Each structure stands twice: as structure tokens, then as C-alpha cells.
Amino acid sequence: MVALVAATGSVLALPGLAGAQTGAIDAAKNICDAAVARRLTSLRSVKADLDATPSVASADRATLDSQIDATGTGLTTLKATFDADATLAKVRIDCRRVVTDERVYALLIPRIELVRAAGRVQAAAGTLKHLAGLLQAGVNAARGQSKDTTSAQGYITDLGLKADTAAKAVAGVPAAVLPLDAAGYPGNRPVVVGARASLDSARGALTGAVAAAGSAIAALKALG
Numbered sequence: 001m002v003a004l005v006a007a008t009g010s011v012l013a014l015p016g017l018a019g020a021q022t023g024a025i026d027a028a029k030n031i032c033d034a035a036v037a038r039r040l041t042s043l044r045s046v047k048a049d050l051d052a053t054p055s056v057a058s059a060d061r062a063t064l065d066s067q068i069d070a071t072g073t074g075l076t077t078l079k080a081t082f083d084a085d086a087t088l089a090k091v092r093i094d095c096r097r098v099v100t101d102e103r104v105y106a107l108l109i110p111r112i113e114l115v116r117a118a119g120r121v122q123a124a125a126g127t128l129k130h131l132a133g134l135l136q137a138g139v140n141a142a143r144g145q146s147k148d149t150t151s152a153q154g155y156i157t158d159l160g161l162k163a164d165t166a167a168k169a170v171a172g173v174p175a176a177v178l179p180l181d182a183a184g185y186p187g188n189r190p191v192v193v194g195a196r197a198s199l200d201s202a203r204g205a206l207t208g209a210v211a212a213a214g215s216a217i218a219a220l221k222a223l224g
Contacts, residue, residue: 021088024088025085025086025087025088025091028088028091028092028095029082029083029085029091031095032079032082032091032094032095032098033079033083035095035098036075036076036078036079036098039075039098039102039104039105040072040075040076042104042105042109043068043071043072043104043108043109046068046109046112046113047065047068049116050064050065050068050112050115050116051065053116053119053120054123055116055119055120055122055123056115056116056119057119057174060115060119060174060178063178064111064112064115064178067108068108068112071102071104071108074101074102075098075102075104078094078097078098078101078102081094082094082095100182101182102182103182103185106185106186106189107180107181107182107185107188107189107192108182110192111177111178111180111192114173114174114177114192114195114196114199115173115174115177115178117170117173117199118170118171118173118174118195118199118202119174121166121167121169121170121199121202121203121206122167122170122171124166124206125163125164125166125167125202125206125209126163126167128159128162128163128206128209128210128213129160129163129164131159131213132156132159132160132163132213135152135156135159135213135216135217135220136156138152138220139152139153139156139220142220142223147223147224148223149223151219152216152219152220152223155212155213155215155216155219156212156216158208158209158212159209159212159213159216162205162206162208162209162212163205163206163209165201165202165205166202166203166205166206166209167202169198169199169201169202169205170198170199170202172198173195173198173199176191176194176195177191177192177195180192
């Protein structure tokens with residue numbers, strides 16, 4: 001038995017096998033390095049998009065910027081960890097943490113996009129409400145001239161209601177998704193799914209509001 005163990009140790013120490021093991025470790029590290037680099041590039045891109053979206057509340061933007069920076073730091077630290085690993089098994093364990101510790105594509109980026117989309121919906125709803133006010137002034141003027149404004153008024157009312165519906169649908173999205181973190185995934189995924197459903201509902205309401213605005217404008221023009 002002692003002789004067998006000694007012989008096995010001698011085989012494992014052969015230069016060819018040692019070189020193959022080193023090559024496998026290096027190849028694994030290269031894959032992991034590429035995964036980190038890809039995520040860091042994605043984070044820079046989404047952060048630039050986030051900072052260029054004026055409709056996102058400044059406090060929400062600051063929170064997300066902080067989370068992006070923390071994630072970038074975590075990824076860089078992980079890269080240093082697995083780059084220093086001496087065995088293939090340890091590289092694999094630490095490389096998996098690029099996904100499990102950060103959840104860049106499964107959670108962080110979707111949360112950023114949800115907050116951005118909610119901000120854009122709020123801005124669009126505000127614009128449509130302003131338009132409704134302008135159209136209402138036109139209706140009031142036409143009514144003062146004893147014109148039948150029933151149709152135009154109906155469209156304007158519908159416009160305002162749908163704009164309000166869109167704004168309300170996304171009002172709670174940032175507060176719902178901002179606290180979510182990688183440690184809670186996938187248990188917190190339903191929150192993301194629910195936020196997406198709210199955005200879909202808001203988009204439908206905005207589409208209806210835009211259609212109502214077009215009909216109101218046409219009705220006002222018909223009044224002369």
C-alpha cells in the first residue's frame with residue numbers, strides 16, 4: 001500500500017501531467033476573467049445610460065450608481081481571488097461566485113432598466129397631462145362659443161385618466177426593486193416580474209392616452 005501511494009505521487013508529479021493541470025487552470029482563469037470583463041463593460045454601459053436619463057429621481061440614481069460601483073468592486077475582488085487560486089477545483093468554485101455573488105444580468109441590470117423605464121413613464125404621463133390641460137383650454141373656449149364640445153371633452157377626460165393610470169402603475173416600482181440584492185435571488189425574482197407587469201400595464205395606458213390625445217385634437221379641429 002505504501003509503495004502504491006508513493007508510485008501514485010510520482011505519477012502525479014510527472015512534468016507532462018503537471019503541465020496539463022497548469023494549462024487547465026490557466027484556461028479556466030481566462031474564461032473567468034472574460035466573464036468579469038464582460039460584466040464590467042455592461043455595468044459601465046448601463047451606468048452611462050442611467051446617468052443620462054433625467055426622468056430618474058436623483059435619489060434613485062444615486063442608489064443605483066452606488067450599487068453599480070459596489071458590484072464592480074466585488075467583481076474586481078473576485079477576479080483577484082481566482083487569479084491567485086492554485087487548483088482547478090478552487091478556480092471553479094470562486095468563478096461561480098461571479099454569478100452567485102453579484103447577479104449582474106439576472107438582477108442588477110434588470111432593476112436598473114426597470115427604474116429607468118418607470119422614470120420615462122412618469123415623464124411621459126406628465127407631458128400628456130400637460131397636453132390635456134392645453135386641450136381643455138381649447139374645449140373651454142369652444143364651449144364659450146356655444147359649440148358642442150361633448151366629443152372633444154370625452155377624449156380629453158379619457159386622456160387624463162389614462163395618463164394618471166400609467167403614472168400610478170409605475171409609482172411603486174423604484175421602491176420595490178431598489179432594495180433587492182443578489183443574496184435574495186431567486187426568491188426576490190417575483191418582485192422583478194411584478195414590476196415588469198406594472199410597466200406593461202403603464203405602457204398600455206400610455207398608448208391609450210396618446211390615442212385619446214389624437215382623437216381630442218381631431219375633435220377640436222372639427223369644431224373650427
